[in-house]
Amino acid sequence: MSVQSDLLRGALEPVILEVIARGKTYGYEIAQAIAAESGGTLLTQEGTLYPALHRLEKRKLLKARWGESPEGRRRKHYQLTAAGRKQRDALREEWEEFTTAVNRILGLAHMFGPNKDQAAWEGTT
């Protein structure tokens, strides 16, 4: 398995929730949005995405209803539940903290917020 796969494991859930929050509602569209909005870096395979959506639905973070495309193809539309919105916020926070911690170790200085003790840390090695 590629490293991309391992990286995706922690990021897929917040990404999906975010894309749905932005108004992409069904699987195929969500996959395309992830690919497009990531500049082609993130490519969620169908065997990854659909099970993930089902898990989120099972956990009541998403609610689903069947619909149809203008051409008559069936689509399964998802939307965030209240719990889903809450989880989205929590995961975004967790992602931020986690990547900040890793970036500190990797010596990658770009951070999200105001950061006070970067300089102090830099001096201690």
Added chain:
Amino acid sequence: MSVQSDLLRGALEPVILEVIARGKTYGYEIAQAIAAESGGTLLTQEGTLYPALHRLEKRKLLKARWGESPEGRRRKHYQLTAAGRKQRDALREEWEEFTTAVNRILGLAHMFGPNKDQAAWEGTT
């Protein structure tokens, strides 16, 4: 399993390689360095770290030799091989690209400096 666990999967390898490159040589020390340098955010359990070191050694990214502490306890010291250094660079690059892509989707602009006004953007949903 916590989300932290899933996040760690993609980051553990580059983090370990980086910490060893910085001069931490044996497991116990590496674990403490990861905890300390991440500000306590990253906590690699022994059941995570030791197998990871063994995998890296098996893949010839690390070379190991047994040693002793001043008090007489045995220690297994690791160092990067040439392939390990190369992998470290590659993984750092991959980490950067990946997190940049995710941040773009999550609306976390990858910024330099203490400026963060997401608030304006947040209001537009």
Added chain:
DNA sequence: GATGATACCTTGTATCGCCAGGTATTATAC
């Protein structure tokens, strides 16, 4: 009528973080 795009799904495999347990030595209490 073949191909490709759209749109969904599932099974099986491999991987890996973690839990829980183990072994052993040394230092520090009490």
Added chain:
DNA sequence: GTATAATACCTGGCGATACAAGGTATCATC
């Protein structure tokens, strides 16, 4: 003396999940 903690290593089994590979079905295009 003898717990307890800290140091320092290890492993087996479990649960979770990304992916490959396969499937079904509709519609547009050539």
